[in-house]
Amino acid sequence: MKGTHLGEFEELVLLTTAVVDGNAYTVSIVAEIEKNTGRKLTLSTVHTALVRLEKKGFVHSYMGGTTKERGGRRRRLYKITAPGYSALNKARETRTKMWEMIPELSFDFKGLT
Amino acid sequence: MKEKYPPRWADKILEWYCLEYYLEEVQGDLHEWYFEKLKHSSRFLNLRYFLLVLRYFSLVRSKSFQKLISNPNYLSMKKILLITYRNLKKDKISGFMRLTNLAFGISVFLLALVYANYELNYDRFHEKGNNIYRIGQDGGGTRAWAAGPIGLGPFALENVPDVKSMARFIPVRETWMKAGEKKLYENGVFYVDSSALTLFSYEMVQGDKRTALSDPWSIVLTESMAKKYFGDEDPMGKTMQLLVDRGESRKVTGVIKDVPPQSHLQFDFLCSIYSYGDENYQRSWRNYFVYTYIEADEEDLSNISEQLKTEFLTRYNGSEDDYFVSVLTPIHKVHLFTNQEKDNADHGNAYYVYILFSIGAFVLIISCINFINLTVIKGLDRAKEVGLRKTVGAFRPQLIAQFMSENMVLLVFAGMCSLLILLMVEPFFKELSGLDLPLNFISNPQILLTLTAIVLGLELISGIYPAVVLSNFKPAEIIKPLGSTSMKLKKIGVIRKILIIAQFSLSVILVIGSIVVYSQLSYLKEQDLGFEKDQILLVKLNWSLSQKLEALKEELAKIPGINNVSLSEDVPGYRISMETVQTLGNPEGVMSRITASDENFLDTYNMELSAGENFLTSSPDQRQFIINETMAALSFGDRDPIGQKLIWRDTGQVVGVVKDFNFQSLHSEVEPLTIIRNLDINWGYVSIQFEPQSVDRVLSRINESSQEIYPDLPRMETTFLDDRFGQLYLAENRLQSIVWAFCLITIVLTISGIFGVASYNAHKRAKEIAIRKVLGAGSSEMIWQLLKGFVVLLGSALLIGLPGAYYLATWWLQDFAYQVSINPIIFVGAAMVMLILIFASSGLVTFKATNTNPATILKNE
Structure with a gap:
């Protein structure tokens, strides 16, 4: 069905949501992605991806607790759903399958020998 | 150190645009980010915070956008567009015809409007324009x-x-x-x-x-x-x-x-x-x-x-x-609405503006009728849809709104097409009208405004009727036909027939009108003016040229290929002044055009004398007049004019009467004319009659001689007299081509209308035809069955159209001094043309229907 395709960036965000399960909200996801991949993202980029993922049904959200820095505002926590999990899985399988399709590669290290 | 907080103004911006649903979360996230960053460095933090707020803006989080797309009107609009698209896709031919009809009608009307608007708005750019008047004088x-x-x-x-x-x-x-x-x-x-x-x-x-x-x-x-x-x-x-x-x-x-x-x-x-x-x-x-x-x-x-x-x-x-009367003319009116003596302003013709505008309006009406007819016809196929919608709970106003919205979609689309058409015809229009008028909507935004008005107007005129008719079906009657429905369908048929008759009559009027306009204009152009105009070259004299006039005249006479050379104050085709000429018995006098010439004038222009003779060269000092027949009748009545005395500044004798000729153009009647033989006057023109076959040599020789005689003057300019007459009829020539073009468009529109109605009829009666055929009816017989209805319609249309056209034609012609006689053949011809058109276009459709194998139609039952 149109609209449930999982984009590359969305996959990354979805994956991270699963990784920090239970405490996944925009700020923590940005931090986690930076920690694991070194990519510096803005809050809005990740938030937009989350909104989109929620629309596709890959995550669902609920309002969680607050901290002092947030000035009493609650955070919206995102949790991966079963369809989200299977979409991730499918993406991984496609990848693995294609990895296995790569023939033995021999690299020419010209100039080294 | 004072504790820092995220800037309140940036938060305000966020609160202003952000959807309530996301606001708490997003703001919390932003604040968390702010305090996190504050731990490391605080440079430009407020600015960075602000930029982040801006970057958060997107349509999914925008308050107003989300409100817009959840609006029920937006949703139903989306539905209507979808339904319109599907309907058009289902019947491409009908959709295409409705569209092209409207697009053509709108473009023609727009063109006429743009032209009329241009002509009617002369001299509006003067800031004080509303208060500027030209003082002329009424000389009696x-x-x-x-x-x-x-x-x-x-x-x-x-x-x-x-x-x-x-x-x-x-x-x-x-x-x-x-x-x-x-x-x-x-x-x-x-x-x-x-x-x-x-x-x-x-x-x-x-x-x-x-x-x-x-x-x-x-x-x-x-x-x-x-x-x-x-x-x-x-x-x-x-x-x-x-x-x-x-x-x-x-x-x-x-x-x-x-x-x-x-x-x-x-x-x-x-x-x-x-x-x-x-x-x-x-x-x-x-x-x-x-x-x-x-x-x-x-x-x-x-x-x-x-x-x-x-x-x-x-x-x-x-x-x-x-007698002292001043005539004050507002300057806006000078261009179109004045016809005063001594005026050499840039003039238009109000009549032509009206003609073109009414043709434009007629064409628009015809195309609207086509549109209404086709829409209603198409709509009848949707009777079941209407019935179903009503059963499910739709109210009539909703259905009307739906049909009207569908029309609106088509109209807007047709409007856009007409903008394209205008872009395409721009170069032709420029050539035809001679006006440098931009027709593209970017440099002439007025067009867009006008177009919007037209589209809205058409929506009211041509959208309401089909919508009302189609939404009127009763569900039960449609799904299970009863007697009353067929009655209703018949009633719709009557109104449609009236529309078709109106359309046919308009077409007849337009076609006949075009032919009359065309023949009147060619009549004007081809009418014998009563003098030679094709073989005359003119040299306009000025003070420097007049200094060596005798030498010039001698040189010209020597050039082979030149038959006659004459000096005169004025020449035909240009304005000749009007003054009072008295006779002995009548001190009141007669207003007459008056000009002076030498004795070669009549020969050069091949004018014929009806009495008396040419100027006598034997007595150079005597004051001599030649007058035209009109002047003779006005001044002397039944008396023999030859030898009579005339007084203009001084007394002189009439020596000859020249046959009436049209020294201006055929726009006006022959006026009284008096030619005086005068030798000591500032001559205005040299007229040269030349042999047409040696025109190139004559021109180069004239040029050589002028260089010889006037070494320090610019090259002497010569003009052909018939070019001048061409100029006088320029407006007519243009009108002629425009009328032709509009006439063609009318015919095309009419054909497409007939085509639509005929194919509908054939479609509706396909089963009947098939059954008749199975039972042994011949093709020609059935074609006649289908055509019969049209013939009746055309007959009624002719009854309205022919007298209408005759009335309009005579009304238009009455302002011409010289009128072409309206030939009855024009009317018969136009009727025949319409008949042939109808037979050809509807016959084609019907022929296709009758030639289909009955099995393909009947097997569906």
Whole structure:
């Protein structure tokens, strides 16, 4: 069905949501992605991806607790759903399958020998 | 250190645009980010925070956008677009025809509108335009004079308090201009008051509006003339010489933008009027060739005429009964609505504007009728849809809204198509109309406004009827047909038939009208004018050329291929002045065109004498007149005019009567004409009758001789007289081609209308045809069955259309002095053409229907 395709960036965000399960909200996801991949993202980029993922049904959200820095505002926590999990899985399988399709590669290290 | 907080103003922005649903979360996230960053560095933090807020803006989080797309109207709009799209896709031909019909109709109407708008808005660019009037004079003749004496302007300004300001324009005919080495003939030269630049709104590029023309020897020129004479140099302060100034030179004191085309005054040079005669002359009641413009309030107009008259009569000791009538014309009206003597303004023809506009409106109506018919016909197929919708719970207003919205979609689309069509016809339009009028909606945004108005208007006119009709079906009747429904369908059929009849009659009127207009115009052009105009070359004389006139005449006579050379004050095709000529018994006199010529004039123009003889050369000092038949009848009645005395400035004798000929054009009737033999006058023209086969040699020889005789003058310009007559009929020629084009479009629209209705009929009766065929009916018989209805419709349309066309044609023709007789064949022909068109287009459709194998149709049952 149109609209449930999982984009590359969305996959990354979805994956991270699963990784920090239970405490996944925009700020923590940005931090986690930076920690694991070194990519510096803005809050809005990740938030937009989350909104989109929620629309596709890959995550669902609920309002969680607050901290002092947030000035009493609650955070919206995102949790991966079963369809989200299977979409991730499918993406991984496609990848693995294609990895296995790569023939033995021999690299020419010209100039080294 | 004071504790830092995220800037409140940035938060406000977020709160302003962000959807409530996300606001708490997003703001919390942002604050968390802020305090996190604060731990490391606080440089530009507020700015970075603000940028982040901005980056959060997207449509999914925007309050107003989300509100918009959840609006029920938006949702139903989306549905309507979808349904319209599907319906169009289902029947491409009908959709295409409805679209093209509308697009054509709208474009033709837009074109007519743009043209009419242009013609009707002459001289609107002057800021004081609403208060500027031209003072002409009613000299007691048939037409008022556009021009007055030179002293009129100052007289009015000084003696009539309601006249706020005044500017005079004196045209300079036939002069050359000299600047440095360049010496060229120029036409657009005027002497004007210095107030002309402040009274009228001509845009100054260089120089001062108020003082540019104060000096008697100053001149102001247009940008393109500055370029022509001075190239890229700065023209200010340069000197120019005019032939008419007899050796004095003028200083350029200003440059104005080229005069806009929508101006009845067209000029290239403005010279200061203060060099035109001394103070005394400037105030004298002489030189009746001055256009005087005054600024005044509208309510004072009648007052001004009165005051002018009283002041004039007291000052010059006239009596109350003296004839003195001023004619004040608002300058907007000069272009289209005046037909005054002595006027050489840029003129249009109000009639042609009306004709084109009504044709445009007719074509639009025809295309609308097509649209309505096709929509209703298509809609009948959707009766089941309507029934179903109603059953499910739709109310009638909703259905009407739906149908109207569908029409709106089509209309908007057709409007866009017509914009494209306008873009495509722009070059043709330019050529035909001779107007440099942009038709693309970007440089002429007025078109878009007009188009919007048209589309909305059409939505009301052609959208409501189908919507009301179609939404009127009762569900039960449609799904299970009863007697009353077929009654209703019949009723719709009646209204549709009326529409078709209206459309046919309009087409008949348009076709006949076009033919009448066309034949009247060709009649005008081909009518024998009563003199030779095809083999005449003209040389317009000026002061420098007149200096060696005898030598020129001798040289010309020597050139082989030239049959006759004549000198005259005026020539046919140009304006000839009108003055009072008296007879001995009649001191009141007769108003007559009066001109002077030498004895070769009649021979050169191959004019025939009906009585008497040509000017006698034997007695050079005697005053001799030749008059035309009209003048003879007016002055002498039944008496023999030969030998009678005529008085014009002095008494002379009539020696000949020339047959009436049309010395102007066929727009006007033959007027009285008096030709006086005069040897000591400022000749206006040399007319040369040449052999057509040696025209090239004649032209080059004339050129050579003129170089010989006038070594320091610009090349002598020669014009063909028939070119001049071509110019006189330019408007007619253009109208002719436009009328043809519109006529063609009408025919195409009519055909497409018939086509639509016929294919519907054939479609509806497909089963009937198939069954009849199975039972053994022949093709031709069935085609007749289907065509019969059309013939009846056409018959009724002809009953309305033919008399209508006849009435309109005679109404239009009555204003022409020379009318083509309306040939009944035109009417028979137009009726035949319509009949053939209907048979051909509907026959084609029907033929296809009757030729289908009955099995393919019947197997569906």
